[in-house]
Amino acid sequence: MPRSILFMCGMNAIRSPMAEALAKAALPKGTYVASAGVRHGERDPFVDVVLDEVGLTIGRHQPHTLDELEDDYFDVIVTLAPEAHHKALELTRSMAVDVVYWPTPDPTVATGTRDQIVGAYRAVRDHLAGLIASRLAGRGQVG
Structure with missing residues (x-):
């Protein structure tokens, strides 16, 4: 079991903050979990909608990059997008x-009604x- 985990995606607006919130809820309390993006992004309100459905929140999270992390040592880095992996x-x-x-x-590519778009975020x-x-x-295994 890793003691510290970083989730990375493109802009730290959807996938990585969602993974951070889910991991914080699922993992033992002593596990340090953070998220970051490769580029700057804007907070996405659909993340709040789908996390609220399962009783979670990203709180006051604002998207940030790797350079803005307080800690830069992690046992595991989980990448969620090709750009972040590279x-x-x-x-x-x-x-x-x-x-x-x-x-x-990436759920932002979803089109259609609000329900269809929210469905992509739920997925x-x-x-x-x-x-x-x-x-x-x-x-x-982690991998």
Whole structure:
């Protein structure tokens, strides 16, 4: 079980903060969990909607980049987008840290009604919750 985990995506607006909230709820209290993006992004209100449905929140989270993290050592970096995965591998070349890639769809590409768009965000939430439960909270492997 890793003691510190960083979730990374493109802009720290949807996937990584959602994963951070889900992991904080699922993992033991002593586990340090954070999230960051490769680029600056804007907070996405649909994240609040789908997390609220399962009793979670990202609180006052504002998207931030790797450079803005308070701590820069993690046992595991979980990347959720190709751009983040490449950046994490580049940054950790000389470090003893595991970098794993969990391909996660970008729900902002969803079109249609509000319900259809929220459905895409729910699918991402449920995808991440399943991976966290099976690979981090369970006894399975992180990768």
